[in-house]
Amino acid sequence: MLSPGDRRLIGASALLTAASGLTRYVASGRVIPFVVSALALAALAALVGRSVERLGDRLGSGATGVLQSALGNLPELFFGIFALRQGLVTVVQATLVGSILANVLLVLGVAFIAGGLRHGTQRFSAEGARLVVLLLLLAVAVLVVPTVTAHLHGGAAHHERALSDVAAVVLLAVFCLSVPASLQPAAETVPHQGPTWSLGMVMGGLLGSAIGAAAVSDWFVSSLRPALAALHISEAFAGLVIVAIAGNAVENVVGVQLALRNRMDYALSVTLQSPVQIALALTPALVLLSNVIGGAPLTLVLPTVLVAALAITTIVAVVVVVDGESTWLEGVCLVGLYAVIAAAFWWG
Secondary structure (H helix, E strand, O other): OOOHHHHHHHHHHHHHHHHHHHHHHOOOOOOHHHHHHHHHHHHHHHHHHHHHHOOHHHHOHHHHHHHHHHHHOHHHHHHHHHHHHOOOHHHHHHHHHHHHHHHHHHHHHHHHHHHHHHHOOEEOOHHHHHHHHHHHHHHHHHHHHHHHHHHOOOOOOOOHHHHHHHHHHHHHHHHHHHHHHHOOOOOOOOOOOOOOOOHHHHHHHHHHHHHHHHHHHHHHHHHHHHHHHHHOOOHHHHHHHHHHHHHOHHHHHHHHHHHHOOOHHHHHHHHHHHHHHHHHHHHHHHHHHOOOOOOOOOOOOOOHHHHHHHHHHHHHHHHHHOOOEEOHHHHHHHHHHHHHHHHHOOOO
């Protein structure tokens, strides 16, 4: 059974996907196809999140959080594949890093602000949060090694692809080993509210979203360069901010809603699971796939400023969650840092 909100989301996703295809093949300027495709990606990501949420009663809170983050990153996976095939390595690197920054700084910051203004100081399981940020810290450390090696002209400096492949395999192995711990039920669960979807409806929503995300990602990539030229936006800023935010629509909405309901354990789980999966699974998967899909190869040798932004963000995340408490002022600090980092990439 579909609620009115479910019907609106499904209708908006279908309408925006159709509009994205129409603007792709009908002359409509350089900016409109880009904007419509970005909105369609965000709507499809939200539909994936809604479909997975309806599985919560069957899978339990832990498994639902992991699956929601994994499938919520589908649009970014498809975008990365099509972008690499067109040689947009800078955009892909910026998008991967931007997705981590957007979740850890922007989404978590807005959640802290919204929840803090309504409930005051909020508390969550410091142990669970520390485990998530530890995985994020490990992943970022592994991502930094190829960049440092290249800039310091070490012995592996001329073997960037080989070193990146090794790091990718290690990250994927760590991800697989971390999944069982992530599947444990959260300390605080969020009861499902509203009508229950049948298994067929859930699978139909996931399949339709996946097909739509694959098509829209192709159209979005095709419209990217003309739109950036028309709007005078750098590829780095587009990937770091625009694409990253559009691809993380699920966490953007759900994390803030949970904080407003004072469900901080679950809010942190949803918000931080996504960047962990991006660092441990999505990024290494794209590195390995770039060896076989054609187009430009993706390595883990990142621009220095991206590495610096990753390192700063991870350190801040550890400091913020270590005490098991959050305030609206901490949220302001996180959002402020995100704004400065985003501004630094406006010019490229």
